[in-house]
Amino acid sequence: MGKAAATKALLQERAMALFVRQGFDETTVAQIAEAAGVSQMTFFRHFPTKDAVVFDDPYDPAIAAIVAAQPLGLPAMERVRLGLLAAWGAVPETGDKATREKIRLVAGHPRLAACIRENNRRTEDLIVEALTGTGTVRLEARVAAGACLGGLTAALLDWAVEPDGQELGERMRAALAVMGESDSAARGER
Structure with missing residues (x-):
């Protein structure tokens, strides 16, 4: 460093x-x-x-690139989900205690909580740009990115305020798995 x-x-x-x-x-x-x-x-x-x-996030460009690298034949939702899963696996694990304190701080402060959406919007914009750059229709790209990031945010905030012994990485992978199940059910694959 x-x-x-x-x-x-x-x-x-x-x-x-x-x-x-x-x-x-x-x-x-x-x-x-x-x-x-x-x-x-x-x-x-x-x-x-x-x-x-609080909101410094150096990973957004890497996340967008990983999403763009997912197989083109997959639906946008699955490309985003798999890309986020791969990106999460590439990020070094953080100390859960410090991360939990940070998320609790953000969730408990009205202005900072509102900043979560702005932070997600920047990430979403980069993912949408990556998907549309590989031929995905803009609306499909926007919905897929927004849904996946919204799901991760919900899981993250829940993890911070309701400790259940689950590590953060495990919680994020579980949330992405739920989104995969929902996507499969919507396509009638159950």
Whole structure:
């Protein structure tokens, strides 16, 4: 990990600790920078806003590419589902405790909870672009991407607030399996 990536990771780690301890709104950029031992200017080199610390997602372009690489003969929903499943398998497992705290923070804060949709929209747009670039009709691409991302978001929020011993990766794979079952039933394959 280079120095810039290490600084960014440290800022995220310290910010989340402060958000959990004293609340999102009560935490300032100055406090985050101080806790990380950097200047506020350095903070803003890595994140345009305090919200961006929570929603930074470097995986979207990779997810779209993996979705686009799924077999063209499959329905859009299945291409998205399988692409997300493959993408999830390629992402290193995160510490469930830290991730759960982050998702609880987001779910419990009205403005941050609203940002989930905006974050999903950016991911959805990239998936739609990837699918339409391989010949999928735009509406089919939009519905497939929206449905799969909505299902994953529902499973993620449920996992954060209702711990059942299931690891996050296991929960995401289970949610994608449910969507596969629903897609098969809609095509009359049961």
